[in-house]
Amino acid sequence: MxxxxxxxxxxxxxxxxxxxxxxxxxxxxxxxxxxxxxxxxxxxxxxxxxxxxxxxxxxxxxxxxxxxxxxxxxxxxxxxxxxxxxxxxxxxxxxxxxxxxxxxxxxxxKVRRLAIEGADLDGVHYLRSIADVDGIHAELQHKKNAVIVGAGYIGLEVAAVIRQLGLAVTVVEMADRVMSRVVSPEISDFYQIEHTTQGVKLRLSTGIAAFRGEGRISAVETAEGELIPADFVVVGIGIxxxxxxxxxxxxxxxxxxxxxxxxxxxxxxxxxxxxxxxxxxxxxxxxxxxxxxxxxxxxxxxxxxxxCSKETHYSQVPWFWSDQYDLKLQIAGLSTGYDDIVIRGNPADRSFACLYLKDSKLIATDAVNSPKEFVHSKTLIAARTVVDRDKLADTKVPLKELY
Ligand SMILES: Cc1cc2nc3c(=O)[nH]c(=O)nc-3n(C[C@H](O)[C@H](O)[C@H](O)COP(=O)(O)OP(=O)(O)OC[C@H]3O[C@@H](n4cnc5c(N)ncnc54)[C@H](O)[C@@H]3O)c2cc1C
Missing domain, CATH: 3.50.50.60 (FAD/NAD(P)-binding domain)
Structure with a gap:
């Protein structure tokens, strides 16, 4: 026992x-x-x-x-x-x-760390723990220019919060679109427009060469040699x-x-x-x-x-979420390897879903302000049955009628 x-x-x-x-x-x-x-x-x-x-x-x-x-x-x-x-x-x-x-x-x-010149300067932050937030909160008191390194979920969530607090925010990302590891170009485009409209400056396809400053960061130097003014930096490049x-x-x-x-x-x-x-x-x-x-x-x-001797097996549809501004992104499943994509709803309404298919079966859904699409997608993905893409695209057909 x-x-x-x-x-x-x-x-x-x-x-x-x-x-x-x-x-x-x-x-x-x-x-x-x-x-x-x-x-x-x-x-x-x-x-x-x-x-x-x-x-x-x-x-x-x-x-x-x-x-x-x-x-x-x-x-x-x-x-x-x-x-x-x-x-x-x-x-x-x-x-x-x-x-x-x-x-x-x-x-x-643990967070993945940048090994570049200036990585140890004051004002360079990562985000994993309450203690890390305490450090960022101290910056928010008096600082004006924030640079976020990495446009994944965490980088973009931090950008949204800090921008809404009134700071100037620049996001620097190596890939050519935001959240590229997890969502399709359609969702990336939508979020890029949203952040830009909110006043965030996005620098895509841009690497970081160094953090510059005397003891404390004052600028981020990109791989192209541009100096972006930075009172502090939050790095979110994965774990x-x-x-x-x-x-x-x-x-x-x-x-x-x-x-x-x-x-x-x-x-x-x-x-x-x-x-x-x-x-x-x-x-x-x-x-x-x-x-x-x-x-x-x-x-x-x-x-x-x-x-406790109750044999149990775990195999479920994974799910995630991300909150940015008034947008709740809920992700059911994993879209890696999809061969077809269906947009359900209209991005202009700020409520739509991207459904990812492989061999005519639903493998993942990114739902923006669309909780029903998210919930029913989980069941549809687990069912692994062939679905009619026209019905998936038709918002008049509830997804729950498809399983
Ligand atoms: C900023 C942020 C936002 C996130 N947002 C979302 C989200 O919106 N949705 C979502 O689904 N997930 C989100 N996540 C991810 C989610 O929080 C993690 O998946 C979750 O915390 C994993 O739980 P865990 O217990 O495995 O690890 P943790 O919660 O990281 O706990 C591990 C603990 O082990 C301790 N530890 C490690 N090594 C040792 C050691 N040698 N000795 C003693 N202690 C040790 C660590 O310090 C830590 O306290 C987010 C994560 C972060 C950081």
């Missing part, structure tokens, strides 16, 4: 792990170990309402402090895990060893999963910690969930490494069910 579950990492997935262990009436000891000084919290608002100042810090927490006030739960915050010793089933940390019966790795990811502890311990690691559809690693006593994992997905028939709340929460529930 499992008497002690140790959770490594105290982020979003970890909060759900503790909640699920309690829901499943796990009777043993739960130890939650994380290096941040906070209770498990949600990161999406960090580039949205928490950044804009419209959400207090308490609302970020997955569960209130009282939830962890339980003799069954031991909280070890501000504790860095340095090693997993699988032979003795022990976690080594900077404040002592912790033994486990079952270990769940919920280590998340890297935290896999080092797992690989050093000899667990199988690819572009994430390899787990099966029960969230079990190559060691049956160690599970892994959330951003740090790669898992098999039967809908797309390949392994996925996802950076999303949905994945973190569902993998957490799956791992706990299996630890």
């Amino acid at each position: 499992t008497e002690k579950v140790v959770i490594a990492g105290a982020g979003h997935a970890a909060g759900q792990l503790v909640a699920s262990l309690k829901q499943q009436k796990f009777a043993g000891q739960i130890v939650l170990v994380g290096d941040e000084p906070y209770l498990p919290y949600q990161r999406p608002p960090l580039s949205k309402k928490f950044l804009s100042g419209d959400m207090p810090v308490e609302r970020l927490y997955v569960k209130p402090a009282s939830f962890y006030d339980d003799p069954q739960i031991e909280l070890r915050l501000e504790t860095l895990i340095t090693e997993i010793d699988r032979d003795s089933k022990t976690l080594k940390t900077d404040s002592g060893d912790i033994t486990y019966d079952k270990l769940i790795l919920a280590l998340g990811s 890297v999963p935290n896999v080092e502890l797992a690989s050093d311990a000899g667990l199988t690691v690819e572009d994430g910690i390899v787990v099966n559809d029960q969230c079990q690693t190559s060691d049956p006593n160690i599970y892994a969930v959330g951003d740090c994992t790669t898992h098999p997905n039967s809908i797309y028939d390949r392994r996925l490494r996802l950076e999303s709340v949905h994945n973190a929460l569902e993998q957490a529930k799956t791992a706990v069910s299996n630890i």
Whole structure:
């Protein structure tokens, strides 16, 4: 019987792990170990309402402090895990060893950093944690010119918030369109027009050569030699999963910690969930490494069910969202490899969807201010049936009639 579950990492997935262990009436000891000084919290608002100042810090927490006030739960915050010793089933940390019966790795990811001249100047920010937002908030008090490096979800969300606070914002992106890794050119065009209309300057197909300044950043130098004035910079160029502890311990690691559809690693006593994992997905028939709340929460529930002897398998349609200005972009599925695209609705109405097909089956949908299209797409994608593209395009035909 499992008497002690140790959770490594105290982020979003970890909060759900503790909640699920309690829901499943796990009777043993739960130890939650994380290096941040906070209770498990949600990161999406960090580039949205928490950044804009419209959400207090308490609302970020997955569960209130009282939830962890339980003799069954031991909280070890501000504790860095340095090693997993699988032979003795022990976690080594900077404040002592912790033994486990079952270990769940919920280590998340870290930001990808720019290795260029001036990278260490004051005023260069990244965005992953509450502490990072504190640093950006301090800049917002007195500064006028912000440069955002990277036009992915996070870069564009930050651009939207900061622009709405009245600062001059320039976004610099290496690709020739925004969000190019995740959406089609049709959606990129729509968002480019929106940001430009809001007064954001977009520099596409532009690399960064250096950050310039004396001690503190004053300008961003592009690869073409242009100097863009910058009082501060926020870099959002992607993340890297935290896999080092797992690989050093000899667990199988690819572009994430390899787990099966029960969230079990190559060691049956160690599970892994959330951003740090790669898992098999039967809908797309390949392994996925996802950076999303949905994945973190569902993998957490799956791992706990299996630890509590209720065999559960995880394979779902992934989904994501992004809030920019008054636009809610909801993404169901993964559009990689699509061979046909259907636009449902009219972008000029600020409510439409882009539906991606492969072999006449729906594989993904990007829905802009169209929650019904998003919800029904998830079911249509999972059904993997051939769909009539004319009906998909016809807003008078509800998507729910197509499955
Ligand atoms: C600004 C921002 C906006 C986002 N917006 C969205 C969104 O709109 N929609 C969406 O679906 N997703 C969004 N995401 C992604 C989402 O937040 C992540 O997918 C989610 O947090 C993953 O949860 P996790 O528990 O796997 O990792 P995390 O929440 O990152 O938790 C991992 C924890 O482990 C800790 N840790 C790592 N290594 C160690 C160690 N050696 N010792 C101790 N502790 C350690 C980390 O410090 C961290 O606290 C956003 C992320 C960010 C940063």
